[in-house]
Amino acid sequence: MAEDEQHGKEPRSFLTCVTEVARLLGVVDVPVEPKDRHARHLAHVVRKPLLERASLPEKWFAPLMAAAVYDPDPSFCRWFVEPAVYAFGRRRVMAALVDYLRVGTDAERAGAVRAWYSAHVPLRADRSPAYAPGGVRDPALDESQDIKAAWLEAALRVFAAATDLRMGHCVLLDLPTSRTPYPPHLHELLETTLASARLHPDLQIRRWAAAADHGGG
16 A cells, blocks of 8 residues: 555655646646656746746645655755745745654655755845845744754654654654754653664664764764
């Protein structure tokens, strides 16, 4: 049984998600590529129009985030994350990715991890007209320290519950090995994670714990 079906969801694909974004943009008459390239071709077509818009309708947020999460390429998912960050704010984008990490399927969790890096994209007034005129932007749109802490907590908890080694790698190995980014309320959870990781049968996970022990004071 597919993961989406296990979680009571209809199966989705990157092609389905990017087609919805293209539909919202009014993109039509796009040549149909072979199935394995059509989704990427559509993503390329919508990339520029998304960044050129001064604002995006509210109803576009969820489809943009779905396309970012279902994009299998960690380099290209930025094409959906970046315009969402400009239009809706870094805080909201990161919060959506935390939700995917908390309650998504394993495929969605892996996609959220890929998209999380792009959610840190630098903001420049000359990059998108969604940036307020005069280079002014409401800082509340991009305040994200508490959301970053929520991400760390969700990742640690997903690792603790993971039965699939790939998911354990996915959520743990890119987490900071320094204790500094972890707020005090996560220290106990971090220490529990480290205790488990030190004894883990997987070498890469043990190395992550060793890096935290030797360089993460």
